[in-house]
Amino acid sequence: MANFTKKAIEASFLKLLTERPLSQITVKDIVADCGINRNTFYYHFEDIPKLIEDMVEEDAEAIIRAYPTIEKFEDCLGAVLDTALSKKRAVLHIYHSASRDIYELYLWKVCDHVIDVYLATALNGRRIKDEDLCVIQKYLSSLAFGIISNWLKDGMPDNIRAVFARLSEIKKGMIQEMISRCEEQ
Amino acid sequence: MANFTKKAIEASFLKLLTERPLSQITVKDIVADCGINRNTFYYHFEDIPKLIEDMVEEDAEAIIRAYPTIEKFEDCLGAVLDTALSKKRAVLHIYHSASRDIYELYLWKVCDHVIDVYLATALNGRRIKDEDLCVIQKYLSSLAFGIISNWLKDGMPDNIRAVFARLSEIKKGMIQEMISRCEEQ
DNA sequence: ACCCCATGCCTAAAAATCAGGCATGGGGCA
DNA sequence: TGCCCCATGCCTGATTTTTAGGCATGGGGT
Numbered sequence: 001m002a003n004f005t006k007k008a009i010e011a012s013f014l015k016l017l018t019e020r021p022l023s024q025i026t027v028k029d030i031v032a033d034c035g036i037n038r039n040t041f042y043y044h045f046e047d048i049p050k051l052i053e054d055m056v057e058e059d060a061e062a063i064i065r066a067y068p069t070i071e072k073f074e075d076c077l078g079a080v081l082d083t084a085l086s087k088k089r090a091v092l093h094i095y096h097s098a099s100r101d102i103y104e105l106y107l108w109k110v111c112d113h114v115i116d117v118y119l120a121t122a123l124n125g126r127r128i129k130d131e132d133l134c135v136i137q138k139y140l141s142s143l144a145f146g147i148i149s150n151w152l153k154d155g156m157p158d159n160i161r162a163v164f165a166r167l168s169e170i171k172k173g174m175i176q177e178m179i180s181r182c183e184e185q
Numbered sequence: 186m187a188n189f190t191k192k193a194i195e196a197s198f199l200k201l202l203t204e205r206p207l208s209q210i211t212v213k214d215i216v217a218d219c220g221i222n223r224n225t226f227y228y229h230f231e232d233i234p235k236l237i238e239d240m241v242e243e244d245a246e247a248i249i250r251a252y253p254t255i256e257k258f259e260d261c262l263g264a265v266l267d268t269a270l271s272k273k274r275a276v277l278h279i280y281h282s283a284s285r286d287i288y289e290l291y292l293w294k295v296c297d298h299v300i301d302v303y304l305a306t307a308l309n310g311r312r313i314k315d316e317d318l319c320v321i322q323k324y325l326s327s328l329a330f331g332i333i334s335n336w337l338k339d340g341m342p343d344n345i346r347a348v349f350a351r352l353s354e355i356k357k358g359m360i361q362e363m364i365s366r367c368e369e370q
Numbered sequence: 371a372c373c374c375c376a377t378g379c380c381t382a383a384a385a386a387t388c389a390g391g392c393a394t395g396g397g398g399c400a
Numbered sequence: 401t402g403c404c405c406c407a408t409g410c411c412t413g414a415t416t417t418t419t420a421g422g423c424a425t426g427g428g429g430t
Contacts, residue, residue, distance in 0.1 A: 002220040004189030005417080026376060035187040037419050042378070044417095190386080211407060222388050227409070229386095377425080386417065394408080400401100 006044045008034040010055050013048075017090035022048075022097040052094065056106040059083050060113040070118040073175055074168045077144055080110055081151075081160060088156055095152045111144040112137075122175060132182035140175070191229045193219040195240050198233075202275040207233075207282040237279065241291040244268050245298040255303040258360055259353045262329055265295055266336075266345060273341055280337045296329040297322075307360060317367035325360070 012033035016025045027048065031038045045051040063079045070076045084091045095103055119137060128136075151160050197218035201210045212233065216223045230236040248264045255261045269276045280288055304322060313321075336345050 002190075002193065004193050005187075008187065008189050027378095028376070038377095039379090039420085040418055047378080212409095213407070223408095224389085224410090225387055232409075371430105373430085374428090376427090378423105379425105380423080381421090382419100384417100384419070386415100388413100388415070390412090392409105392411080394410105396405105396407090398403100398405085400403080 003044075005034075005036060005040060008036070009041060009044060010051070010058075013051060014055070014087060014090055017093050018087065021093045053106065053109075056109060057113075060110045063110075063114055064117050067117065069121040070114070071121060072168065073118060073122075073140065073171075074164045076114050076118040077147060077164060078161070080114055080144070080148060084148075085156065091152070092156065107145055107148060108141070111141045111148070115141045115144060122179060126179065126183055128179065128182040136175075136178055136182070139178075188229075190219075190221060190225060193221070194226060194229060195236070195243075198236060199240070199272060199275055202278050203272070206278045238291060238294075241294060242298075245295045248295075248299055249302050252302065254306040255299070256306060257353065258303060258307075258325065258356075259349045261299050261303040262332060262349060263346070265299055265329070265333060269333075270341065276337070277341065292330055292333060293326070296326045296333070300326045300329060307364060311364065311368055313364060313367040321360075321363055321367070324363075 009030060012030050013025070016029055016033060025048070027038060027041050031041050045054065063083055067075065067079050070079070094106075115137060119133070119140065123133075151157070194215060197215050198210070201214055201218060210233070212223060212226050216226050230239065248268055252260065252264050255264070279291075300322060304318070304325065336342070
């Protein structure tokens with residue numbers, strides 16, 4: 001089955017999160033909004049943090065489905081941005097009222113997911129040592145995490161796209177060069 | 186519960202009906218589109234005609250909810266129009282490929298529903314004989330049916346609004362006058 | 371300090387969805 | 401014409417999902 005109820009819970013939560021901060025949203029509010037029993041919420045999700053986690057993971061997977069290969073590092077960040085911007089108010093409400101730990105957990109999850117896909121594309125079949133791959137993965141994932149954190153801190157300003165474009169010029173080819181240096185002979 | 190599956194079936198059907206004529210849509214297509222078991226369709230609906238009937242009835246009820254009172258006869262037709270226009274391609278596919286009987290059944294249903302609400306508003310508490318009420322109801326419902334049939338026949342042209350506006354001027358006050366003539370002393 | 375309310379959880383009943391199969395009948399094709 | 405395919409409508413029983421109602425806990429606000 002297609003879990004329409006689960007989707008409806010997520011949709012209601014997102015809607016409420018667009019209206020007010022996380023701290024002012026209860027399970028009762030959510031189930032009232034989509035007209036289901038409170039137990040049904042607990043059937044699908046352990047609690048609200050898990051609901052958020054689920055939604056973030058689904059977003060990450062949706063990004064990956066939409067971009068089965070990611071050619072440029074900036075596209076990879078851009079994909080995350082587009083998703084976040086499509087629910088800007090909700091994301092900011094999460095960012096400002098979720099505990100720092102929770103918020104970081106989610107962001108890392110997205111960054112790791114998406115960077116993995118980008119890296120697979122960038123490697124293009126070439127083989128490098130697992131340790132090196134791990135280092136590069138961590139480097140890129142951290143870079144993405146940092147950039148996005150910075151952007152969230154500033155309230156998700158729209159000029160981020162221009163920043164990416166400029167960044168793209170500045171660091172052109174550097175990731176490919178890193179990979180080449182690690183390449184096994 | 187809120188019957189999310191039922192809504193999903195209706196949404197899939199509407200989507201398919203926007204893409205191709207009714208004759209080319211099977212139950213299998215519908216359940217495939219929304220990713221559910223074929224039996225689940227039959228759990229909610231007897232068959233496709235009943236599905237259409239359900240959707241039409243829901244539309245009619247939605248119109249009534251949106252316009253709990255209807256001041257002008259033209260508003261009443263306008264409400265039906267808005268609903269139909271919001272799914273123009275699908276409505277035309279129904280109009281052209283459903284059997285005449287079925288299509289007329291649905292249209293009458295909508296007209297009767299909406300005219301009832303309009304009449305209740307127009308009466309504004311005044312009492313007239315049941316027979317008279319019945320006559321006026323039939324008259325208005327037939328008028329609505331005819332106008333909408335004509336509009337469908339012509340492919341739902343957009344200028345219908347202007348036609349309504351003009352009609353409104355021409356027949357101003359006539360319905361109120363009919364009611365007054367029937368009013369019991 | 372007290373109360374209220376959200377939470378998380380439990381049980382049992384009811385509702386909804388599923389898999390698999392069967393008979394029918396109409397449409398298309400040889 | 402006869403045959404075959406496939407959609408239909410329906411059935412059964414298993415499984416999953418949703419519901420109603422209640423209970424204990426703990427934190428926040430008065």
